[in-house]
Structure formats: C-alpha cells, structure tokens
Amino acid sequence: IRGLAGVAGHPTCDTMPEPIMTEEQMVMLAKQISAYGSICKQLIEMHSTIVVQQNVLHGFTPGQALTFNSVMGFVGHKMTTRQRWTPSQAQLQILEKIFEKGKGTPCKQRIKEITAQLSQHGHISETNVYNWFQNRRARTKRKHQTGLTGSGEYEMDNLVDSSNEKKAKFDESSGQETSLT
Amino acid sequence: IRGLAGVAGHPTCDTMPEPIMTEEQMVMLAKQISAYGSICKQLIEMHSTIVVQQNVLHGFTPGQALTFNSVMGFVGHKMTTRQRWTPSQAQLQILEKIFEKGKGTPCKQRIKEITAQLSQHGHISETNVYNWFQNRRARTKRKHQTGLTGSGEYEMDNLVDSSNEKKAKFDESSGQETSLT
C-alpha cells in the first residue's frame, strides 16, 4: 500500500520525458489499484448499507439501532467475541462411538437422546450434537475424497478443487443489471 | 483496513464503553464513507480499464494474466472467485425488510422485482433471492418449533445456558430493529 500516491499521483510528471508508461509501471499501477479496490469494495458496500439503514428508519434515530457494531461489523471488525462449544473428552468419545457404529443420518429423536446422555458430561445442546454429526460426516467424506485418489480416477487440478460438477449450475440471470433507477 | 476506524474519527473503538454512536458520529462517518465510496468507484473502474487495455495490448486472454484475482493475490485478500453467492450487508437488510412484511412467499414477479432492486448493491440472481427466502422462512419456522418431527437443522434456543450459546452477535441491525410495520 506504500506507493499509490507515488505512481498515480505522479508528482513529477512534468519532468517525465515520455508520457507512455512502461509495462512494468503499468503492472505496478494495476496492482496498487487492485489493492485499493479491495478495500474500496468494502467502503462502497458500507456506504450503501448505511443508505439502506437510513431509508429503513426515516431520519435515523441514533441510539436505537445504529450501533457502532452494526456499522463497522461487516468491515472485519469483530468486536463481539462469540465463544463456541467445545466438547469434553468424555463427550467426544461417546460421540465418536455413536458415529462409528451408527449411520450418518441422525434423526431428531436420536439427537435428543444423545444430547441427554452427553449433558451428564458437560453443557451441551441438541444443536451442538447436530452440528457435530454434520461436520463429522462431511469431513470424513471429504477426507476420503482427497485421500484415495489412486484408483486411476481423475486428478483434480490444484487450483480449483470443486470435486463435483453437480453444484456448478450457478444460475446467472443477473447478467443484465436491470438499469432501473 | 483498520485505518477506517481512524477515518471515521474513532481510533479507539476497542475501548469504547458504549457501542451506540451519536448522531454526529454517524453523520460524519456516512459523509466520509460517501466520499471514499465515490473515489473508490473510480478507482475500481480505472483498474478494470487498465486490465482490459493490458489484455488487449498483449493479447492476453482473460483469466490468464492480470486478472483482478491474480493480481490481488499479493494483497493476501481472499478475492478468490466466490462460487457461492454471499449477500452484501445492504442486500441483507433489504431482504430482511422485505421478509418482515412480505410474509415469506414472494411470487415469481415479486422475485424479479426484488432481484432488480438488489442488483444495485451487488451481483445477484433470482435464484439467489428465491433460495434466500426459502431458507429464511424454513429456518425461522424451525426456530419457533423447538423440535418436532424431522432431523434437519436445529433450533438455537433450545438448551441455551448461561455458559455457552451466547451467540448474540449483532443481529439487532439485521432488519427488525425499528418497530415499524
């Protein structure tokens, strides 16, 4: 971020004999502008958010909804620290045991039972149990995908590891910006 | 990016005892963000132009050299092409507002309108809008049920205890802040 002014500001362009930029300069400028662009995207979004907020509350009343967090939150400032559930060892063992012998499809009633059982070993909620099984299954599957590639199957490129095309539909109907005003 | 706080005139937000902004601070922040947003739009456009020129001059095929993403790599920002739509804050607020009064099932035409409106705040497709409303409604309902048949996602307010589950975040700015109708 050091040099945008130096390049784009061109304070000494009057002595520049050749107005044409070299490719190197060009690349440099592009890089720096890109860096700023990244930051500025957030600024723009921030601005539009504020505009929306102002529209929502007519003539915004401060102290009611416009907290500092609400404004700054999406820029990356995490001012609210949310701690997450951490399973105890006993809970983990039970969960693992259930996961191994069980199926990857925990029904709701089963979740309740498991939660009841695990709550004897520490604070836990059904949501925690549900999430745990979801993550456990998903990550097991993914690990198997990346792990056993030696079956002569396709080898994914390292860049985009989409692993499946089925989710690649990516509806693109927003191509025309519908330039209403 | 953290310089933004400095820009907003709020360098010590971490020690801020009261997160509510005064109206004065709010106005100043909005002004400055507006100014930056204007400048940054030009920067982004500038960058796009440069990239196009570069590609034309050197016969680069897009995606091969000097794409925005490739150039952004050095910043460390994750500008990797996002395959999954992520609503911007402004879009979220609008969606929440519509959801509040819209009763959840927008017809096809309504979806189109909403999509058109939201595309002013970022790329979006009608499918995105449709999915968002579907998810929003389903998850809201599930949260209210607190557990019935099924084994899907879980309600969050089930076993909330004083220890964990303080996932308060700052949802007060999501959309249902003002008690307007």
Add this chain to the structure above:
DNA sequence: AATATATGAATGAACG
C-alpha cells in the same frame, strides 16, 4: 507471539 491446523457454527444451494 505468530502461524498453522482443527473444528464448531452459519448458510447458500440442492434434494425429494
């Protein structure tokens, strides 16, 4: 402390 990894939680998209 700074970085890397593991993993709980959140959510867009898809399935039936």
Add this chain to the structure above:
DNA sequence: CGTTCATTCATATATT
C-alpha cells in the same frame, strides 16, 4: 416446503 448437503467463516488449539 421441509430436510440435507456442501462450503465457508470464525475461533479454539497446536506448533514453531
């Protein structure tokens, strides 16, 4: 529409 999957985000933990 309800449920499930896949991906991403954020934090706790491990490693240097």
